[in-house]
Amino acid sequence: xxxxxxxIPTANTLTPPKIKxxxxxxxxxxxxxxxxxxxxxxxxxxxxxxxxxxLSVAGDIPAEEVVELPAELSRELMPKHVxxxxxxxxxxxxxxxxxxxxGHEAGVKALRELVELCCQWGIQVLTVFAFSYENWxxxxxxxxxxxxxxxxxxxxxxxSFSRGGIRISVIGDSTKLPTSLQKLINEVEETTKHNSxxxxxxxxxYSGKYDVVQACRSIAEKAKDGQIQLDDINESLIEQELxxxxxxxxxxxxxxxxxxxxxxxxxxxWQLAYTExxxxxxxxxDFRKDEFVDALSSYQQRQxxxxxxx
Amino acid sequence: xxxxxxxxxxxxxxxxxxxxxFIRKCIxxxxxxxxxxxxxxxxxxxNRRYAKKQKxxxxxxxxxxxxxxxxxxxxMVMLLYCQELGVKYITAYAFSIDNFxxxxxxxxxxxxxxxxxxxxxxILVKLLAVRVHYAGNLELLSNELRxxxxxxxxxxxxxxxxxxxxxxxxxxxxxxxxxxxxxCEQKRIDLEFGNDDDDEIKLMKVEKNMYMAVxxxxxxxxxxxxxxxxxxxxxWQSCWSHxHSMWVLWPEIGVWNxxxxxxxxxxNKTYCLDMKKKEKEL
Numbered sequence: 180x181x182x183x184x185x186x187i188p189t190a191n192t193l194t195p196p197k198i199k200x201x202x203x204x205x206x207x208x209x210x211x212x213x214x215x216x217x218x219x220x221x222x223x224x225x226x227x228x229x230x231x232x233x234l235s236v237a238g239d240i241p242a243e244e245v246v247e248l249p250a251e252l253s254r255e256l257m258p259k260h261v262x263x264x265x266x267x268x269x270x271x272x273x274x275x276x277x278x279x280x281x282g283h284e285a286g287v288k289a290l291r292e293l294v295e296l297c298c299q300w301g302i303q304v305l306t307v308f309a310f311s312y313e314n315w316x317x318x319x320x321x322x323x324x325x326x327x328x329x330x331x332x333x334x335x336x337x338x339s340f341s342r343g344g345i346r347i348s349v350i351g352d353s354t355k356l357p358t359s360l361q362k363l364i365n366e367v368e369e370t371t372k373h374n375s376x377x378x379x380x381x382x383x384x385y386s387g388k389y390d391v392v393q394a395c396r397s398i399a400e401k402a403k404d405g406q407i408q409l410d411d412i413n414e415s416l417i418e419q420e421l422x423x424x425x426x427x428x429x430x431x432x433x434x435x436x437x438x439x440x441x442x443x444x445x446x447x448x449w450q451l452a453y454t455e456x457x458x459x460x461x462x463x464x465d466f467r468k469d470e471f472v473d474a475l476s477s478y479q480q481r482q483x484x485x486x487x488x489x
Numbered sequence: 490x491x492x493x494x495x496x497x498x499x500x501x502x503x504x505x506x507x508x509x510x511f512i513r514k515c516i517x518x519x520x521x522x523x524x525x526x527x528x529x530x531x532x533x534x535x536n537r538r539y540a541k542k543q544k545x546x547x548x549x550x551x552x553x554x555x556x557x558x559x560x561x562x563x564x565m566v567m568l569l570y571c572q573e574l575g576v577k578y579i580t581a582y583a584f585s586i587d588n589f590x591x592x593x594x595x596x597x598x599x600x601x602x603x604x605x606x607x608x609x610x611x612i613l614v615k616l617l618a619v620r621v622h623y624a625g626n627l628e629l630l631s632n633e634l635r636x637x638x639x640x641x642x643x644x645x646x647x648x649x650x651x652x653x654x655x656x657x658x659x660x661x662x663x664x665x666x667x668x669x670x671x672x673c674e675q676k677r678i679d680l681e682f683g684n685d686d687d688d689e690i691k692l693m694k695v696e697k698n699m700y701m702a703v704x705x706x707x708x709x710x711x712x713x714x715x716x717x718x719x720x721x722x723x724x725w726q727s728c729w730s731h732x733h734s735m736w737v738l739w740p741e742i743g744v745w746n747x748x749x750x751x752x753x754x755x756x757n758k759t760y761c762l763d764m765k766k767k768e769k770e771l
Contacts (some may be wrong), residue, residue, distance in 0.1 A: 387728060391665060392692050399673045403680065412670050414662050440757070445728040452662055452721040456732070481717070 231412040246299040249472050261306040262454070263448055265290065267438030267462030274462075280324050285464035287332050294473055297377050298343060298439035304378045304428050306443065308446045312352060312386035329383065330360050337367050344376030350422035378426050385422070387448030402475030421481035423450055430454065432477045435471075437463045455481050490494035513744055515703030517574055519757065523755040526708035528578035529571060530730070532722055535738030536560045542738075557602045559740035565613060570747055572617065572651050578704040580654040582722045586626065586663055600634060603657070607637045611644070620648040624700035625659030626667070654704055668698035700725055709754045711746075713739040731757050 248254055265286055272282030290307060310325060313324045333347075340347060348366045356364075397420045401407045407416070423429035429456045431447065439460045443451060457474045459466060536557055543559075564581055570580050584603070589596060614621050623638045630638070638657070672695050696702065706726040710719070715736045719727060733750040737741075 194733055346602065388692055389726070391669075392695055395669045395672055395695055398669060399676050402673050402677065409670055409674055409677075412666065412673065417662075417666060417669060441732045441753070442730060442757075443728060443732070448724045448728055449662060449665065451719060452660070452724055454718060456717045456719070458732075483718075 221380060248300060251472060251476040252300070253479055254301060257301050257475070258389045258478055259302070260306065260426075260428040260431045260433075260445060261302050261382045262306040262308070262431035262451075263293070263443060264308045264434070265463040266436060266438040266440055266467075270438065271462040271464045279321055280328075282464060283325060283328055287328065289464050289466055291336070292467060293471060294345065294377065294379060296468060298318070298345065300475075302377065302429075304380065304426050306380040306382060306423075306431060306447070308382045308385065308444075310383045310385070311445060312384055312389060313445065315355065315384070326357050326360055330357075330363055333360075333367050335361055337370060340379070341371055341374065346371045346378045347373040348378060348380045348425040349383055350380055350390075350425065351383045352389065353384065355384050380423070380426060382446065385446070387443075387445045387450075390422050390447075391417070391449055393422070417449070421446070421449060433457060433474065435459060435466075435474050437461055437466045453483065455483070496614075516744075516748060520574065520751055520755075526579065526754055527576065528705055528707045528709075528750060529576050529750075530580040530582070530707040530710045530723055530727075531564070531567065531739075532582045532710065532712040532714075532720060533560055533564065533739040534712060534720075535576055536718055536740060538714070539738040539740040543548045544690075556764060557599070559647065561606045563611070563740045563742050567742065567747065568617070568619065568651070570588055572619075574751070576651075578652045578654070578707075580624075580656060580658070580701070580707060580723070582656045584625075584657045584659070586629065586658055586660045588631070589658075594683060600631060604634055604637060607634070607641060611641055614641070614645055614648075614653065618648045618650040618662055620652045620653060622654045624654050624664070624703075625657045626663055627658060629658040629746075630721065631673060631720050639710045652704060654701065656700075656722070659700065660721040661719075664700045665695075665725055668695050670696035696725075699725065706730065709733055709750055711735065711750050713737055713742055713746075 209307055237407050268282035268286040270282070271285060272279050294305065309329070314325075314406045315322065334417070337347075349368065353361050353364065394417050398407070398412055398416060398461075400407060418424070418429060421429065430450050430452070434443070434447075434451060434454045435457045436443070437459045439458065441458055443456075446455075455478050457477055459474060461470050508555055510717045536559070539559060548579075568579055584599065588599070589597075610621065613619075621641050623642060627635045627638060675694070675698075701723065706728075707723060707730045709731045710723065710733065712732075713736075715734065717734050719732075723730075731754045733753060735746055735750070737743075737746055
């Protein structure tokens with residue numbers, strides 16, 4: 180307890196105990212802690228300019244094929260459902276002296292790459308936090324840009340996703356979205372609803388608390404109409420009424436948040452009960468294959484006990 | 490000669506304790522320059538691993554809650570430090586509904602240990618003027634344990650210096666389920682008596698029915714033991730909380746761990762406060 184060191188580092192300097200791996204015992208890792216003064220990212224992008232309106236990176240999503248996983252990963256331990264909080268677009272743009280819009284466009288490219296990797300590595304559901312309910316208070320210019328970016332991205336990717344076997348679902352309060360975007364979302368969901376290789380759930384105008392409240396309202400209506408009794412209300416019923424009822428695997432196995440922030444920011448609250456959390460230091464546009472491998476590798480080393488004993 | 494040595498050792502010990510206490514007070518004084526969290530929640534993970542390390546009594550032995558004694562005292566120490574710092578609300582995840590899945594003898598041993606600790610807690614919280622609240626589905630507990638919990642809650646209701654919430658027979662989903670049921674029941678009653686002034690159930694009504702409605706949302710959630718998940722703890726209340734995981738096992742947690750967690754929180758506080766305000770505006 181008594182120490183003569185007065186310069187207190189802000190990072191958690193307590194080192195993990197060294198565990199000698201035994202057969203069958205997995206090594207656990209802790210959350211990464213943010214540094215006080217994070218350094219600029221190591222990537223050196225030569226093309227420091229605003230992206231064009233063409234959002235496609237390298238053609239279609241490849242058709243189903245057997246892809247070799249990186250050495251660190253095991254196919255058997257791959258999570259079924261990965262959720263991502265795509266944080267850091269604005270900071271990424273500011274670090275490069277670009278407009279915020281450039282950060283968001285770079286973010287779309289990073290998302291496209293992640294979708295491809297998920298398809299190749301057998302992940303069944305990918306949920307991304309694109310726009311939160313609280314983001315509506317951002318400057319109108321930025322919000323309008325984001326809405327138009329969503330429209331452009333959906334229009335440009337729908338065919339590619341269809342061919343790649345990707346099903347798109349959008350969750351969140353769609354009543355606040357522009358009418359044209361609402362219509363486009365309905366069309367895209369309808370067009371891709373039979374695809375089964377990967378389900379991409381995009382959370383737009385979404386709030387975890389409001390998801391539970393709308394489930395509650397829906398249940399109250401059913402109780403009022405006599406369809407259910409109060410005693411029938413259980414966890415399973417709430418799960419069925421949440422917006423993530425669009426998928427067979429509504430509970431993420433792994434949540435990744437980029438940019439080093441250590442919070443869930445009102446995303447999928449009910450669904451995150453047993454989700455493994457991984458906080459990446461990189462800003463979202465810099466979160467690429469290597470960083471995704473790190474996150475998956477960390478997940479695969481964890482022991483999930485669900486309150487019981489192993 | 491021996492007496493002199495003992496006396497010298499005792500004096501040295503007192504000096505060290507005083508110096509340590511002085512340094513701690515200085516550090517806390519520095520921390521108080523920045524924002525101090527109003528509410529810290531602890532996921533007390535690592536008791537079993539600690540017991541294995543220390544070769545403490547097995548769960549199956551008579552009075553075998555020995556492995557959780559160190560965890561109890563760690564909580565008391567954290568409570569003291571938090572009081573000294575000015576953290577008003579402390580919440581601890583003592584026993585999850587999921588923990589009932591463990592072996593029956595382990596669960597029984599845990600319940601016995603908890604009952605013993607409640608009696609001890611009764612004395613300590615009255616000395617420290619701490620209000621105690623139990624959050625969880627208390628109907629799942631034995632009559633004796635539930636009665637002891639209710640008694641302590643009533644006995645400390647008048648205290649206001651700090652509030653200690655012990656989550657027992659608790660999971661966040663069960664809490665939300667309970668709140669949803671209560672909200673639907675209240676809606677039904679309002680409709681029946683024509684008091685329904687609102688078409689829809691609002692977020693605030695659901696929140697009022699949470700077990701954790703006695704405390705504001707936690708500013709920091711600290712998890713010991715190195716795991717990186719919430720384990721069905723305060724899912725609703727944690728949406729803007731700063732999440733801090735540490736490798737140290739729960740019984741080994743010390744003042745420096747708390748200091749690091751608060752320093753990290755202070756770097757992010759402005760953002761969290763802003764978002765909480767904005768959530769209310771929407």
